[in-house]
Amino acid sequence: MRLRNIPGSQKIVDESPLVIKEAEKTRGLWKELFGNDHPVHIEVGMGKGKFLMTLAASHPDINYVGIERYTSVLLRALQKIEENPLPNLVFVCMDAADLEQIFAEGEVAKIYLNFSDPWPKDRHAKRRLPSREFLMRYDRILEKNGRIEFKTDNRALFDFAVGELGPAGWQAERISYDLHSDKELMRDNVMTEYEEKFSSVGNPICKYIVYRT
Ligand code: SAM
Numbered sequence: 001m002r003l004r005n006i007p008g009s010q011k012i013v014d015e016s017p018l019v020i021k022e023a024e025k026t027r028g029l030w031k032e033l034f035g036n037d038h039p040v041h042i043e044v045g046m047g048k049g050k051f052l053m054t055l056a057a058s059h060p061d062i063n064y065v066g067i068e069r070y071t072s073v074l075l076r077a078l079q080k081i082e083e084n085p086l087p088n089l090v091f092v093c094m095d096a097a098d099l100e101q102i103f104a105e106g107e108v109a110k111i112y113l114n115f116s117d118p119w120p121k122d123r124h125a126k127r128r129l130p131s132r133e134f135l136m137r138y139d140r141i142l143e144k145n146g147r148i149e150f151k152t153d154n155r156a157l158f159d160f161a162v163g164e165l166g167p168a169g170w171q172a173e174r175i176s177y178d179l180h181s182d183k184e185l186m187r188d189n190v191m192t193e194y195e196e197k198f199s200s201v202g203n204p205i206c207k208y209i210v211y212r213t
Pocket of ligand 1: 044047193
């Protein structure tokens with residue numbers, strides 16, 4: 001994602017009621033925050049948030065939390081949703097490396113990773129959101145039968161991600177190297193901003209759904 005420092009974005013994020021501040025205080029209390037007992041699904045690296053907004057509108061029985069590191073990006077999501085907020089969608093501005101500080105063990109039912117930054121240099125592999133280091137973090141916050149769903153058009157990142165599963169104790173329930181040709185997976189598919197962009201120029205989209213072994 002091209003990042004520009006947008007003046008004032010920090011203030012807008014700080015003042016938005018849709019962004020949970022001091023989210024460590026909500027650790028273990030997300031159901032109370034939403035005021036119901038519905039499962040919590042998160043997208044890590046949500047960007048401008050189209051994916052989660054679409055899901056939240058069509059699944060009022062699921063609570064969604066969007067995680068995004070940069071205020072300049074989160075601002076775009078806020079601009080989109082503030083006219084028409086959804087009761088089951090909130091955001092946290094943070095580095096996903098600290099997810100365990102805001103979610104208690106087993107508090108999350110599903111994790112979405114969409115078009116995660118590739119970090120192509122080997123020495124940055126630990127920063128990749130589907131790396132084994134991140135899988136260990138997800139392992140701690142995800143409920144027992146929870147799933148991670150990952151999509152990308154970056155074949156090198158996808159191959160890396162698939163290679164990380166076994167050593168980290170995860171197993172693939174579904175793997176597709178051409179999601180948009182897979183009728184079954186496409187039935188519930190919600191396109192992300194990046195997915196629209198890259199599939200429109202003919203890039204095949206890879207997807208996995210994984211669980212713990
Ligand atoms: N998921 C969106 C989509 O598919 O359109 C956005 C994809 S964009 C390439 C990746 C996003 O992940 C960026 O907005 C970036 O700031 C965010 N991101 C990357 N690493 C992150 C981290 N460690 N914690 C939180 N957000 C992160």
